[in-house]
Amino acid sequence: MRADVGGRGWPAAVLGLLLLLAAAAGAGYHRLDVQVIGTDEEQEDYNYFMIARVDDFVFARYHSETQEFRPTQDWVKRALGAGYVREQTQEFRGYAKGSKANVKSWMKLYNQTSGLHIEQVRVGCSLSSDVLGDQKFQYAYDGEDFISFDIQRQTWVAAVPVAFAQKLWWETSKTWTQFVQWYLKEKCLETLKSLLQEGSHPGRRVSPVVSVSRRNGPDGSVSLSCHVRGFYPRPIQVSWVQEGGEILPETFTSGILPTTNDTFYLWTSLELAPTSATRPYACQVEHSSLPETLLTWVPDQMDTPPPGVLATFIVAGGLILVVAILGVVIWRKKSGGITKPSYAPASTEMVPERQPCHQEQQLKTKIVMK
Numbered sequence: 001m002r003a004d005v006g007g008r009g010w011p012a013a014v015l016g017l018l019l020l021l022a023a024a025a026g027a028g029y030h031r032l033d034v035q036v037i038g039t040d041e042e043q044e045d046y047n048y049f050m051i052a053r054v055d056d057f058v059f060a061r062y063h064s065e066t067q068e069f070r071p072t073q074d075w076v077k078r079a080l081g082a083g084y085v086r087e088q089t090q091e092f093r094g095y096a097k098g099s100k101a102n103v104k105s106w107m108k109l110y111n112q113t114s115g116l117h118i119e120q121v122r123v124g125c126s127l128s129s130d131v132l133g134d135q136k137f138q139y140a141y142d143g144e145d146f147i148s149f150d151i152q153r154q155t156w157v158a159a160v161p162v163a164f165a166q167k168l169w170w171e172t173s174k175t176w177t178q179f180v181q182w183y184l185k186e187k188c189l190e191t192l193k194s195l196l197q198e199g200s201h202p203g204r205r206v207s208p209v210v211s212v213s214r215r216n217g218p219d220g221s222v223s224l225s226c227h228v229r230g231f232y233p234r235p236i237q238v239s240w241v242q243e244g245g246e247i248l249p250e251t252f253t254s255g256i257l258p259t260t261n262d263t264f265y266l267w268t269s270l271e272l273a274p275t276s277a278t279r280p281y282a283c284q285v286e287h288s289s290l291p292e293t294l295l296t297w298v299p300d301q302m303d304t305p306p307p308g309v310l311a312t313f314i315v316a317g318g319l320i321l322v323v324a325i326l327g328v329v330i331w332r333k334k335s336g337g338i339t340k341p342s343y344a345p346a347s348t349e350m351v352p353e354r355q356p357c358h359q360e361q362q363l364k365t366k367i368v369m370k
Contacts, residue, residue: 030055031134032192033124038099041116046103048096054195056234057204058262062092072262079198080191106141109162118142125188127196135184149180205289206232206263210296212283220274224298226283228266230259237286240270241295242279 032054039047048064059076062069069088071077077085103119119141126134138148145159147166156167156177170177208231215223228238234256240248254267270281285294 029126029128030192030196031124031126032188032195033122036095036099036119036121038096038103038119039116040100040103040118042114046096046100048099050092054192059195060088062088064096067093067096075198076195079194102139103141106146106162106166109165123183123188125184125192127189127192132185132189135188137180137184149177149184151181151184154181204232206230207289208236208285208287208294210283210285210294212296212298214298216277220277222272222274222277224270224272224281224283226268226270226296228268228283228285230261230263230265231287231289232263233288234264235288236264236266238266238268239284240268240281241284242281247284248281 032052034050034052036048036050038049046064048062050060050062051058052060058072060069060071060080067089069085069092071080071085099119099121103117106119107113107117119139120143122136122138122140124134124136125132135151136148137151139146147159147163148157149155150157156170158164158167208228211227211229213225215225217223224240226238226240228236236256238253240250242248248270250268251271252269254265257265259265268283272281280297282295282297285296287294
């Protein structure tokens with residue numbers, strides 16, 4: 001079997017070239033993205049979730065259930081600093097309250113009084129050859145674009161007519177707008193550089209753990225399985241080979257799946273007729289973390305997969321289910337925009353006599369872009 005980023009088969013030479021190009025591109029271009037989702041439903045607690053990435057690596061999370069800003073790796077904590085992590089925990093608790101206020105305010109704009117409603121926020125910036133670019137600060141409501149900040153014109157852009165009231169409020173009460181400008185021009189770049197300079201990313205390489213097993217059928221047929229777990233980065237080539245080097249087409253492949261520790265997993269199987277079952281077979285793996293091609297030979301007798309293989313596959317499948325559920329609230333973009341997530345909510349109660357929102361009172365608060 002052969003697998004790569006898109007799940008198609010590639011010759012070894014082509015895969016090696018792709019990995020080389022990916023490494024070269026990684027040295028010059030990096031992106032920090034933060035995505036926030038807040039959901040509000042009658043008689044339910046407000047659910048607020050943040051996930052932050054550098055390129056395709058998740059470096060931090062926040063959830064309303066834990067109310068903690070949590071780096072995913074020790075090196076991330078070192079890069080950001082323990083004080084920064086504590087500060088973000090406090091700040092995101094405030095942002096969650098602001099997000100809830102946003103949803104309540106926007107429900108009024110749409111004359112809505114009940115039901116499930118969702119706010120999504122995407123924030124991000126990129127660094128290419130030390131040049132800051134592609135700064136994004138965007139809001140969506142119930143899966144549709146709502147309002148975004150235009151960094152070039154330094155103004156808010158309403159995506160729908162009802163968002164014009166929000167635009168006027170933020171441009172009149174300039175506190176939140178000033179914060180957004182500061183974040184996109186300074187803090188986003190500072191956070192991205194801190195993570196890159198720590199050195200563990202993007203040069204991070206984690207070698208795969210490979211295990212193989214066989215099951216004998218009553219008719220003499222044989223089913224071979226190969227589990228490739230815990231590798232990073234994502235591109236990988238996995239093939240079935242028989243003695244002599246001939247590459248065989250797999251019967252089934254799971255494709256490349258994410259795991260809970262920010263690595264990847266893949267499972268492939270090969271079904272053999274009784275006439276072919278007596279030959280030696282191996283699972284062949286090529287990955288950027290390996291100094292050479294790894295061959296793992298299938299045992300002659302029926303074997304049981306190591307403990308953890310099944311658990312890993314179940315976890316990976318569970319993640320796919322979560323992604324499918326979140327697809328209900330997929331941001332339906334009508335125009336081109338960023339493809340990765342980012343963060344930043346502010347209270348939007350748009351009545352002149354209201355007190356400044358939590359975010360506006362803390363303009364210089366240091367939030368993280370994940």
